[in-house]
Amino acid sequence: MTKSLTPAPDAASDRTPQRYEGRAKVTGEAHYPSDVRLPRTAHAYLHVSRIGRGTIRSFDLAQARAVPGVIDILTHETLGEDIRQTPAMYQGGYISDSVRPLGSAEVAYWGQPLAMVVAETFEAAREASNRINVTYHPHPAPSADMGSEGAVTQALEPMNLAVGNFEVAYAAAPVRIDADYSTPTQHQNPIELFATQCVWEGDRLTVHEPSQYVNNVKFGLAEQLGIEPERIRVVSPYVGGAFGSKGFLTQRTALVAIAAKRLGRPVKLVATREQGFTVSGYRAETRHRVQLAATRDGRLVALRQEGWELTSRADSVAMGAASMTARLYACPNVSVRVNTVSADRSTPGFMRGPGEVPYGFALETALDELATALDMDPIELRRINDTRTEPIGGLPYTSRSLMRCFDEAAARFRWGERTKPPGSMREGDWRIGWGCATAFYPAYAGNASARVRLSADGRVHVSSAGHELGQGMYTMMAQVAAEQLGVPFEQVTVSLGDSDLPPAVVAGGSSSTASVAPAIMAACDAIRRRLGIEGASPSEIMPAMKASGRGVVEELAEVRAHGVDSIAGLYRGKAVPSGGVHLPDRVQFALGAQLVEVRVHARTHEIRVPRAVGAFAAGRIINPRTAHGQLVGGMIWGISSALHEHTEIDPRNGSYINANLADYLLPVNADIVDVEALMVEEEDPLVNRAGVKGVGEIGVVGVAAAISNAVFHATGQRLRDLPIRLEHLM
Secondary structure: OEEEEOOOOOHHHHOOOOOOOHHHHHHOOOOOHHHOOOOOOEEEEEEEOOOOOEEEEEEEOHHHHOOOOEEEEEOHHHHOOOOOOOOEHHHOOOEOOOOOOOOOOEEOOOOOEEEEEEEOOHHHHHHHHHOOEEEEEEOOOOOOOOOOOOOEEEEOHHHOEEEOOHHHHHHHOOEEEEEEEEEOOEOOOOOOOOEEEEEEEOOEEEEEOOOOOHHHHHHHHHHHHOOOHHHEEEEOOOOOOOOOOOOOEOOHHHHHHHHHHHHOOOEEEEOOHHHHHHHOOOEOOEEEEEEEEEOOOOOEEEEEEEEEEEEEOOOOOOOOOHHHHOOOOOOOOEEEEEEEEEEOOOOOOOOOOOOHHHHHHHHHHHHHHHHHHHOOOHHHHHHHOOOOEOOOOOOEEOOOOHHHHHHHHHHHHOHHHOOOOOOOEEEOOEEEEEEEEEEEEEOEEOOEEEEEEEEOOOOEEEEOOOOOOOOOHHHHHHHHHHHHHOOOHHHEEEEOOEOOOOOOOOOOOOOHHHHHHHHHHHHHHHHHHHOOOOOOOHHHHHHHHHHHOOOEEEEEEEEOOOOOOOOHHHHHOOOOOEEOOOOOOOEOEEEEEEEEEEEEEOOOOOEEEEEEEEEEEOEOOOOHHHHHHHHHHHHHHHHHHHHOOOOOEEOOOOEEOOOOOOOOOOOOHHHOOEEEEEEEOOOOOOOOOOOEOOOOOHHHOOHHHHHHHHHHHHHOOOOOEOOOOHHHHO
């Protein structure tokens, strides 16, 4: 069976609870971290570098200090060693990059914070920041991108994989593809800006900051400040969009904490939209070479993918998703390699489908090229190479419904009406193309804990330090607790987003529900045991509660995800998800099919996507309403990634030319017409107790390749570089 997740709710979603926090969000009752009003708050504003690489010779702060209301100005000269140098997360630490905030006179990239003004008002802090004069000793022109002179390429040997003999098999194959692909720098641009508020009460620090992982901020900040983690509380009940950019501690938080300590009053920083382009990570530009070889009947005999990913001088960061693309299809001879290219830029990071989007674009476009060379339907090519075991280690998939997804999507899309020759489908001046691609995302889960309290009046409270990013975490937690304890959804209250609550995994990698739902279920099991009805159905719990004479039963449960050796990291802010291709005994993926129609105007070359159909198999869907938002939102982002988004870089200094929402292109209502997500029902009890695979990121994966393939089908022009724009078709 297939459920259509469309904006019009079907019968199943009519029975599904609506968003727990929906009313609070639309009425403004939901308070985000920057909404918190603290008495006597001072306001901070960052002054950032305006060169791409060099050394600070001196500061002239006289004009800045003369602005009425200025209280303090932090620079590397006034800060000293108050903030400790700590390892980045990529070296086993907590922080998102290694460039210590205001740590020295060295300038590593355009947009690096060089000073922070603190004033009575935001306006005064901003004015003073604009009046800071910095004298630089600029170094030679920075290496701004992957093609710049001075950029350093390094192979990441641990990410290289091989099985069989690619060279021999490729040389002997009758049909071969060898092509290069590229994807650009892109930025998440969440609506909520990067904000931090810090207040000290004696020796205890409270941080209000939008975060996907409050315990990471707590422990990382403690390490930076040299204090005990127990003295820090991080609060983030709502996050106004993150998509990876708020996943880990950034360098701004320690600056605000230090300023608040010095002033003895709360300090609030809200980075500007432009500053957000370098305050946190982003999707790095990538290049790929894909070589495919097949027999005349379409069976893959050789597959090689080599990727190059931009990183900073300070940190060697690569998403390395070739480990996933190498395992998607049956092929006896596989070779994948990953390289970093170090340039004078800030450290990249995670962005929705971080490695899967670029690596999937390259592989899925190359597969379409192979289908063309074979004169074969591209869906049938994928069917021929479908597999129940991955080719690198021969491990089984826990479940694999890829071709069911393609069949359901093709039926809804009417794929059978597609004519094969490029340029053969037209309507007036519009050339029509239909393209497809596979969607994939590893099924991750991490260690988590949850506390559940059941009262005699049937009220339930459930809490965990998870996060509401807009994906429906409040709703999921309330729904699971209600189902497990046999009480109405409306009688459940939820607390999350607070480091004082039971710790949970980072809200990333589509792992939150897969991690926290089993912890809630385990806590409900413990309540059953306390009531002496272990194994009882939910309907038996409240009668047993009343019979017990208890007023309240409360239980804390922690669960360890498969593939994670220890629970200890959960209590140190290092609960990292596991799963996907990183397990010793199996491989677990959510899979899907992306089908799109593209229309290209014959005269203007304008590109339109009038409809897209995606079908996804992601285990158990706890709430179809919230899943709908995630999947359709991801597909829209995929259209944006393919046709709009590109962070433009000035090669002279490594600055971002379009670091704002006026010039950074995003789709508007007129760009998105008909987007439909289908959920193919799938049961997978192996991935976790809840049977959940997660839907937060799979919706964006594969869309860009499907669009690229559809553009080729419409025009006969093969475009291998994103984004695809009308000037590329002229």
